[in-house]
Amino acid sequence: MTTTLTLPDFSQAAPSAWQPGVDDTVKCVGIRQETHDVKTFVFRSIEPRRFAYHPGQFLTLELNINGETVNRCYTLSSTPTRPDTVSITVKRVPGGVVSNWLHDNLKVGDDVSVLGPSGEFSSFSLAPNAPKYLYLSAGSGVTPLMSMSRAHVDMSSNRDIVFLHSARSPSDVIFARELQAMSRHQPGFRHAVICERPGVDEDYAGYLGYLSAPMLELIAPDYKEREVFCCGPAPYMTAVKNVLQSLGFDMTHYHEESFSFETLNAASEETADVPAGDADSSSDGFKLSFTKSDLVVSCQPPKTLLAAAKEAGMRFPSSCSQGLCGTCKTKLVSGEVDMKHGGGIRQREIDQGWILPCCSIPKTDVVLDR
Amino acid sequence: MSQAPVNIRELLDRRKVGYSLEAPFYNSQEVFDADMKHIFGKHWMYVGVEPDVPEAGDYMTVQIGNQPILIIRDDDGEVRAFHNVCRHRGSRVCTHDKGSTGNLVCPYHQWTYNLEGKLLFAEHMGEDFDPSKHRLKPVHLKNVAGLLFICLADNPPEDFQELVDTMTPYIAPHQIANTKIAAQIDIIEEGNWKLTMENNRECYHCTGNHPELTISLYAYSYGFAPSAETDEGMKQYEEMVKERHAKWEACGLPSAEVDCLDTKISGFRTMRMPLDKEGQSQTLSTESACKKLLADFGDAAIGGLSFWTQPNSWHHFMADHIVTFSVIPLSADKTLVRTKWLVNKDAVEGVDYTVENLTAVWNATNSQDRFLVEESHKGSKSPEYQPGPYSPYTETLVEKFSNWYINRMKTLIGD
Numbered sequence: 001m002t003t004t005l006t007l008p009d010f011s012q013a014a015p016s017a018w019q020p021g022v023d024d025t026v027k028c029v030g031i032r033q034e035t036h037d038v039k040t041f042v043f044r045s046i047e048p049r050r051f052a053y054h055p056g057q058f059l060t061l062e063l064n065i066n067g068e069t070v071n072r073c074y075t076l077s078s079t080p081t082r083p084d085t086v087s088i089t090v091k092r093v094p095g096g097v098v099s100n101w102l103h104d105n106l107k108v109g110d111d112v113s114v115l116g117p118s119g120e121f122s123s124f125s126l127a128p129n130a131p132k133y134l135y136l137s138a139g140s141g142v143t144p145l146m147s148m149s150r151a152h153v154d155m156s157s158n159r160d161i162v163f164l165h166s167a168r169s170p171s172d173v174i175f176a177r178e179l180q181a182m183s184r185h186q187p188g189f190r191h192a193v194i195c196e197r198p199g200v201d202e203d204y205a206g207y208l209g210y211l212s213a214p215m216l217e218l219i220a221p222d223y224k225e226r227e228v229f230c231c232g233p234a235p236y237m238t239a240v241k242n243v244l245q246s247l248g249f250d251m252t253h254y255h256e257e258s259f260s261f262e263t264l265n266a267a268s269e270e271t272a273d274v275p276a277g278d279a280d281s282s283s284d285g286f287k288l289s290f291t292k293s294d295l296v297v298s299c300q301p302p303k304t305l306l307a308a309a310k311e312a313g314m315r316f317p318s319s320c321s322q323g324l325c326g327t328c329k330t331k332l333v334s335g336e337v338d339m340k341h342g343g344g345i346r347q348r349e350i351d352q353g354w355i356l357p358c359c360s361i362p363k364t365d366v367v368l369d370r
Numbered sequence: 371m372s373q374a375p376v377n378i379r380e381l382l383d384r385r386k387v388g389y390s391l392e393a394p395f396y397n398s399q400e401v402f403d404a405d406m407k408h409i410f411g412k413h414w415m416y417v418g419v420e421p422d423v424p425e426a427g428d429y430m431t432v433q434i435g436n437q438p439i440l441i442i443r444d445d446d447g448e449v450r451a452f453h454n455v456c457r458h459r460g461s462r463v464c465t466h467d468k469g470s471t472g473n474l475v476c477p478y479h480q481w482t483y484n485l486e487g488k489l490l491f492a493e494h495m496g497e498d499f500d501p502s503k504h505r506l507k508p509v510h511l512k513n514v515a516g517l518l519f520i521c522l523a524d525n526p527p528e529d530f531q532e533l534v535d536t537m538t539p540y541i542a543p544h545q546i547a548n549t550k551i552a553a554q555i556d557i558i559e560e561g562n563w564k565l566t567m568e569n570n571r572e573c574y575h576c577t578g579n580h581p582e583l584t585i586s587l588y589a590y591s592y593g594f595a596p597s598a599e600t601d602e603g604m605k606q607y608e609e610m611v612k613e614r615h616a617k618w619e620a621c622g623l624p625s626a627e628v629d630c631l632d633t634k635i636s637g638f639r640t641m642r643m644p645l646d647k648e649g650q651s652q653t654l655s656t657e658s659a660c661k662k663l664l665a666d667f668g669d670a671a672i673g674g675l676s677f678w679t680q681p682n683s684w685h686h687f688m689a690d691h692i693v694t695f696s697v698i699p700l701s702a703d704k705t706l707v708r709t710k711w712l713v714n715k716d717a718v719e720g721v722d723y724t725v726e727n728l729t730a731v732w733n734a735t736n737s738q739d740r741f742l743v744e745e746s747h748k749g750s751k752s753p754e755y756q757p758g759p760y761s762p763y764t765e766t767l768v769e770k771f772s773n774w775y776i777n778r779m780k781t782l783i784g785d
Contacts, residue, residue, distance in 0.1 A: 319480035320491045326472050327480050343484060344472040346427045 005029065005044050008084060015048035017083075018117065023062075024049070028110045029085065034174050037092040037285075037300075038140065039103055040077060042085050043112065050083040051117075054125045055147035056229075059086065059116025065101050072098040075231075075257075076117065077143040079150035089174060091140040094285055094362070095301040121257045123148050123229050130227035133159060134220055136211070136240055138166040138232030142174045144257060145231060149179075153186045162220040163191040166211055166236065169199025192219050197296070211236075213243050224249060231257035286362040290314070290370045291333060305337065305357035305366060316357070316370070320344070323359035330357055335366030376400050378783060385776050388769060389757040396562040396750040402702035405563070406435040408782040409681050409775065412523040414530045414636055416683035416696045417441065419710060420516040420547050422468065423449055427485070430468045434698065437522060439509055440464050442474070444485035451509035451520050452487050463506065474506065514538065516546020517685070517694070527635040533679070540624045540640055540675055544687045545665040549712035552660075552691070553725045555733065556708050559740045561747035563682070563699035564775065566707060569743050570684055570695075571767035579742060582734040586645045586656045586674075595763040614644050618672060625675075631770035632777065637680035639767070644673045651688045652731050658690035660723035662714040678767070680774050690714075691723075693732055703747060709736060 005027060008015065018024065030042035045051070053059075058075045074088035093099040106112070120126070121144055123133055135145040142165055152159055167173045170193070179191045194211055198204040207215060216223055228249070230240050237256050244254060285300030288308050299308035306328055309316045318328040323341030332353050337360035339345075345356050357368065376394045378401060385391065394401050415434065418441060422430045429442040431454055440454035440463060452474075454462045461478040464471070473490060474483040482491040487506035492499065510521040512530060515538045519530070559566055569575070573592035576584050590607035594600045615625040625642035647656040649671040658670045667689040675687040682697040692712040699705055711728050719725065749755055760769050 319475075319493055320482060322491065324473055324491045325475045325480045325482040327475065341472070342490070344475070344482070346470060346472050348425070349470075349472070 005046065008048060014050045014083075017050045017052040018045070024114050024116075025111050026086070026114050028106055028108050028112060030087075031106070031108055034089060035172055037103075038089060038174050040087050040089045041102065041106060042078075042087045043114070044085050046111065051078075051080065051086045052083065053080050053086075053117035054119075054122035055079055055151040056122030056124070056144035057117040057119040057147075058144075059088070059114050060118075061088075061098070062113040062115065063098060063101065065097060070098055071115075073119075075119070075143040075147070077146050079147055079154055081151050081154035089140065089143045089146070091174075092285075092300060094299075121229070121231070121255065123227065123255075124151065126229075126255055127227040127253075131160060132222065132226040133161045134223055134226035134228045135161060135163040136166075136228060136230040136232070137163075138236040139168075139172075140174065141230075141232030141236070141257065143231075145229060146175055146178075148229070149182060149189065153182045153189060156186070158186070158188050160188045160226075161186075161190070162223075162226065163189070164194065164211065164216075164219055165191065166194045166196075166232065168196050170195055170201040170204045170206070171199050211240060211243060213247050216243060216247070223247075226253070228254045229256070230254065286335075287365040288362065289365075289367045291367060292370050299362050299366070301338075301361045303361070305355075305360050305362060305368065309357065309368075309370075314370075318358055321358045323356050326356060328356055328358045329354055331355075331369035333367040333369050336363040337361060337366060338363055378404055378779070379785065382776055382780050382783070385772075386757060387773065388762070389759055390568070390768075391564065391772055391776075392757055393750045393755050396565060396747060397702055399702055402562075402699070404779065404783060405699065408779055410434055410522070410699065412521075412782060413527060413681055413778070414510075414512065414519040414521045414533075414679075415681070415698075416517060416519050416679055416694075417698075418518045418696070419549075419551070419694060419712065420449065420513065420518065421549050421551050421712060421715070422518070422710075424550070424715075425470070427470050427472060428468070429464050429471060429474075431462070431464050431466065432520075432698070434520075434522065438462050439520060439522075440474070440506075441511065441518060441520070442471075442485055449511060449513050449518060450485070450487070451511040452506040453509055455507070456481055457489065457504035457506065458492065515541035516549075517541065519679075529634050530636040532630075532634065533636045533638050536628055537638070537640060537677065540642070541677065541687065543623055543665055544675070544692060546692065546712065548715055549664065549692065550715040550717075551710050552713045552717070552719065552723065553711040553729050554708065555729065555736070556706060557736055557740055558700065559705045559707055559743045560703060561705060561740075561743035562702055562750075563697055563705040564771075565743045565746045565750075566697050566705045566739075567681065567771055568768045569739055569746075571678070571771045572761075572765045574761055574764040575742060579738045580735050582654060582731045583652065585654060586647065586652045586731070588644060588646050591643050593761075593764045593766065595761070610644055614673060615642065618642055621669075621672075623672060623675075625673075629770075631678065631680060631767060632774040635778070637770070637774045639678045639770075640676065642673050642675040645671075645688075649673065651690050652686060652693065653727060654730055658688075659728040660690040660713045660717050662717040662722045663689050664691070664714050680771065691728060705743075707736060707740070 025046050026043035027046055028041055029044045032040040034040055058073045060071055060073050063070050076086050077089040078087040090099050090102050092103050137145045149163055173193050182189050183191050194207040230237055285298035288299040289296045297308050297312035299305055306318055319325045324344045326344035332355045337355055339355055339360040341356050341359050376398045381392055417432045418430055423443040426443050426445045432439050438454035440452045443449050454464055456463050456476040458481045461476050463474050463476045483489050483506050489501040489504045510526045512519045514534050588607055590604050594604055618625045627641040629639040631637040631639045650658045653659045670689040672689045677685040685694045694710045696708045713723055717723055
């Protein structure tokens with residue numbers, strides 16, 4: 001049974017603060033569905049505790065998954081200005097052992113061992129006195145910048161902040177309403193969203209595509225005066241750096257979430273468990289595009305390409321769904337898949353680029369000739 | 371053309387040895403149906419070569435009367451044959467002449483069989499459905515050093531093993547498995563299949579009709595009636611054959627004549643024969659059509675190994691290429707003649723050979739033979755046609771074909 005944690009007596013002195021690098025046990029006290037595949041998990045300390053950290057820092061969860069102890073880092077999306085709880089905001093990641101486990105298993109009332117906080121990525125420690133900030137994020141890379149933004153707004157720091165977030169579609173924008181509210185509450189805080197595509201919001205009238213130099217000049221013309229903090233998938237951060245460098249930006253004022261996404265093997269399951277920020281643009285599944293039907297859907301392992309296509313309403317010739325009959329045989333235009341067939345395709349067909357979508361799980365974004 | 375009902379038994383019984391067959395054998399529907407049932411239904415038929423299905427998963431289809439057959443190479447490299455009939459509602463499982471597949475999947479409802487014919491998957495069939503009772507039905511297949519023979523009978527003639535044992539040493543040196551099909555040409559002759567076969571079993575007609583083929587064929591190779599003018603030539607030819615055979619046999623190339631065309635159920639004949647002039651190949655120049663020789667042949671002039679089978683094939687194996695013919699009846703008066711030209715699989719078209727040169731002789735010869743068969747077929751429909759006598763010198767093999775056919779039919783059709 002869930003035990004109810006007593007609320008602190010706010011008339012009394014605050015309890016002792018969280019110590020970096022010290023093990024603690026926290027209880028999940030709230031779960032919020034942020035978008036279709038993003039949840040925020042809110043924790044309180046079992047021992048009376050005041051959480052102290054720099055906005056942008058991460059904590060480490062120690063979880064027992066299928067009998068194995070797994071440690072994963074997640075950036076705090078919460079703000080230290082509300083010290084009685086901490087939260088992490090987690091996007092499902094294709095094949096992600098931990099992120100999917102959290103989504104599917106962690107319940108309110110569950111206890112979780114945590115270690116934290118740590119990390120260097122914080123405008124509050126790296127450039128606390130900068131007059132202007134440019135926060136750039138993509139996907140779940142939003143979390144450390146959200147933490148910083150909340151802290152600024154809570155403190156009425158009145159800093160000039162432009163928060164530019166990139167997402168796949170309007171329905172993938174995490175914290176959309178809260179960012180709007182913050183923009184209203186704080187005169188110096190502005191936010192903008194760039195979406196790759198309108199998605200289901202066909203009337204979306206915002207910025208479309210990827211962050212570009214002209215877009216940046218339009219949204220934050222004084223970007224050269226700003227201290228830039230950037231978090232997102234490696235390709236995103238590389239693109240951001242290229243844009244800034246092409247504009248002659250002084251990169252000494254550029255800071256990024258320094259966890260090394262690049263060193264993670266894309267083929268490994270561990271890709272999924274991107275530390276701190278859980279930032280992975282494909283965390284709502286890999287992009288599965290079809291050349292002939294002009295359809296783009298997402299496919300999240302272990303879902304097969306065929307299942308994703310069918311869920312999207314595509315009538316895909318298929319039968320056995322076990323890699324036996326080969327009815328769904330399709331040319332793989334680009335991308336990589338993990339295929340476990342049952343004899344429905346020959347090696348030389350595979351060598352020629354054919355796959356059976358019914359038994360293929362994406363390892364990257366995939367384009368099929370259908 | 372409507373005809374009076376025929377009594378096949380009577381026709382068989384009154385066939386006169388040494389004479390061509392009576393007209394109903396060539397144009398009655400009853401005889402044709404009996405031919406399909408007894409000759410093509412109960413004997414080993416030649417249908418293709420290993421290079422038709424070079425790799426695992428490659429298949430070919432062939433239609434024998436009303437029976438669609440599927441030939442496929444399995445993952446162990448074995449060539450197998452099945453009735454190309456889905457155990458669900460009968461659709462043909464493989465619908466193309468040739469192709470390649472992972473498993474065998476019926477295009478109708480995707481019933482899926484592995485290459486051993488086992489039913490792996492059938493959707494929507496319920497709990498009580500037993501896939502093991504719905505395997506693809508196998509067809510007997512024998513791979514004779516690369517030549518593929520099938521038999522539709524439940525109990526195929528056992529003496530085919532003698533053919534396999536005898537012919538393997540003759541054919542194996544040409545290494546069919548290391549060849550590719552450089553060309554295949556199907557022609558349909560408007561004539562009965564027996565006329566096609568009879569025409570093949572003699573060269574009486576060659577001088578008058580096959581200017582291309584006779585460039586490389588010795589006139590004496592198919593027999594001459596003794597006469598003062600030809601005896602000396604015959605003698606010289608026979609001396610040469612003896613000499614060449616000794617030489618070829620010493621090189622490991624069996625050459626001697628074996629003839630059991632009408633003495634066995636699985637009748638066949640073989641012999642390695644010298645070719646005229648350069649002596650290398652059945653080409654217009656008698657030189658090799660393909661620069662890259664078959665197998666490890668160093669000498670291109672190894673003559674031509676010919677191989678004839680009852681009821682439906684003949685083959686010529688040379689140092690540079692192989693020509694192989696299968697005859698498949700389509701109706702009483704329509705016959706498919708399928709010719710394949712095989713060359714070393716490493717030979718490059720346009721560099722080592724040209725299809726035009728490779729196929730020139732037999733394309734011309736096939737076309738001439740078609741004309742001859744069709745003319746015979748037309749004439750056999752005349753009420754005035756009556757069986758004529760075969761030459762005892764140059765049509766002995768025609769007699770053997772007809773004799774084999776009549777005896778097999780007599781045995782199988784019963785009283």
